[in-house]
Amino acid sequence: MRSPGRASIAARHLRTDRWWLSPAATAAGLLAFVAYSTWRAFANAHYYAAPYVSPFYSPCLADNCVPMRGGPNWALFGSWWGLSPALLILVFPLGFRLTCYYYRKAYYRSFWAAPPACAVAEPHRAYTGETRFPLLLQNLHRYFFYAALPVAGILTYDTALTFRDSHYAWGHAGLGTLVFLVNIVLIWAYTLSCHSCRHIVGGRLRHFSKHPVRYRLWTWVGRLNRRHMQLAWASLISVAVCDLYVYLLATGAFDDPRFF
Amino acid sequence: MSTYQAHFRIWRGDPGGGELTDYTVEVHDGEVVLDIVHRLQATQAPDLAVRWNCKAGKCGSCSAEINGRPRLMCMTRMSVFARDEVVTVTPMRAFPVVRDLVTDVSFNYVKAREIPAFVPPAGLGPGEYRMRQEDVDRSQEFRKCIECFLCQDTCHVVRDHEENKEAFAGPRFLMRVAELDMHPLDAAEEAGLDRRRTAQEEHGLGYCNITKCCTEVCPESIRITDNALIPLKERVVDRKYDPLVWLGKTIRRRKA
Known part of the structure; x- marks a missing residue:
């Protein structure tokens, strides 16, 4: 920014608003x-x-999972896996969110300060963006999107299972059912509002008029896509709340209030 | 009508150097920053250089930085500032300065020339082009661009790294590539021009890290990042990084 020929202004920026608030809150x-x-x-x-x-x-x-009656036990990795089974599955949602176009903006700004805010100079001497390894791998986002679909499907199944009581009888619901329902709606909304999804369903077409169904899908995803940032945060919070709810029940901190 | 005295700091200088100069100037209700700059010219600083034209946010001439934010002077109302707030106006900081608030934006014209133009489809003459509205909607959003170059100014890829100017076309011109690649009648591919590959390899799309500053400053509210840059990145993935797309195309080509 202080290159020869440009206006000689020493300050890194002249912004007078609280530009640091957004990256700080994000971080x-x-x-x-x-x-x-x-x-x-x-x-x-x-x-x-x-x-x-x-x-x-x-x-x-893995084999070391707690048996869950009718639940998502699938010991694909057998008994040799001795660590937490969460690590096996969290790789996929983690990869999906790490390469997500919204989260990229969020962490490039808040953690890497490239840039910290608009028209605020970044502290790095050189910048190559996403042209080289490892950031070139951000282009794998669509594969993580594909992986996120079955994961969201399984979480939908888990949500259906919440319409049972603690004795596995169907036709019941509690506060946890509501928490899981909100979470799965947000998870699907975030997943389907993804920019890669928007591209795959129709964005890659040149002639929408020749593909009316895909065009309609593209417009729907586009509408959701406008809220991608909000959905990213809402689903991140809801998944943590969901987990915390189960943790509190499992540790006996409180009993699940039952509706019927 | 109420008036008050505002405190302005305006960068005065040329490529050899300069500084922020303080002015106290009268402001009337309903005025914009460009009105105040004109009043300064008329009353206190007749040699103050400023580029302007339409005063309606449509010509893209009066781009500057107001309190550190890239904006059009003619579209920045004085009512957005507190009356006791110091209003700092500087030229765009990504481009070489000519004098005072005027910058040399020829970088953008060089980049514009590097983007291959629309390739007319074979067998259609002027006046014979027919397109469905849904096919041109996307490109038409990008045609709202008034070429104020605020997006180019705020993009940190060139703003903070002069050395990237050669490799990176900037959001405005990557949007132009996207516009042409989405154009229903552009015959670039048939003519052997791969816009997706060149977007990455010649116009530096990979430098963009989608931090959305271009979208934030666009006075035409074009969703540059969501509707142009990210779709273009996805199209580049189709072309360069997705083996499934490559496989599908190869199989289809063989069947054909």
Whole structure:
């Protein structure tokens, strides 16, 4: 910014508003989630309180999972896996969110300060963006989107299971059912509002008029896509709340209030 | 009508150097920053250089930075500032300065020339183009651009790194590539021009880290990042980084 020929202004920026507030709040929010989810993912305990299973542990892919009647037990990795089974599945939602176009903006601004805010000079001497490894891997986002679809499907199944009581009888619901319902709606809304999804369903077409169904889908996804940032945050919070709810039930902190 | 005295700080200088100069100037209800700059010219600083034209936010001439934010002077109402607030006006800081608030934006014209133009479809003459509205909606959003170059100014890729100017076309011209690549009648591919590949390899799309400052400053509210840059990145992935798309195309080509 102080290159020869440009206006000789020493200040890094001349903004007078609280430009630092947004990156600081973003960093705080993301760090809080990372700290919470790391603790819960490595804890390997208190993730099932019938009929609820924590979204961090679903599907549960190892032998060392708690048996969940009718639940998402699928011991794909057998008995050799000795660590927390959450680590096996969280790779996919983590990759989906890490390469997400919204989260990229969020962490490039708040953690890497590239740039910290618009028209505020970044502190780095050189910048190559996403042209080289490892950031070139951001282009894998659509593959994580594909992986996120079955994960969201399994979480939908888990939500259906919440219409049971603690004795596995169907036709019941409690406060947890409501928490899971809100979470799964937000998870699907975030997943389907993804920019890669928008591209895949219709964005890559040149002639919308020749593909009316895909055009309609593209406009729907586009409408959701306008809220991608809000959905990213809402679903991040809801998945943590869902897990916390199961944790509190599993540790006996309180009983699930039943509606019917 | 009420008036008050506002405190302005305006960068005065040329490529050899300059400084922020203080002015106290009268402001009337309903005025914009450009009105105040004109009043300064008329009353206190007749040699103050400023580029302007339409005063209606449509010509893109009066781009500057007001309190550190890239904005059009003619579209920045004085009512958005507190009466006792100091209003700082500087030229755009990503481009070489000519004098005072006037910058040399020829970087943008160089980049504009590097983007291959629309390739007319074979067999259609002027006046024979027919397109459905839903096919041109996307491109038409980008045609709202008034070329104020505020997006180019705020983009940190070139604003903070002069050395990237050669490799990076900037949001305005990557949007132009997207516009042409989405154009229903552009025959670039048939003519052997791969706009997606060149977006990445020649116009520096990979430098964009989608931090959305271009969208934030656009006075025409074009959703540059969501509707042009990210879709273009996805199209580049189709072309360069997605083996499934490549496989699908190869199979289809063989069947054909």
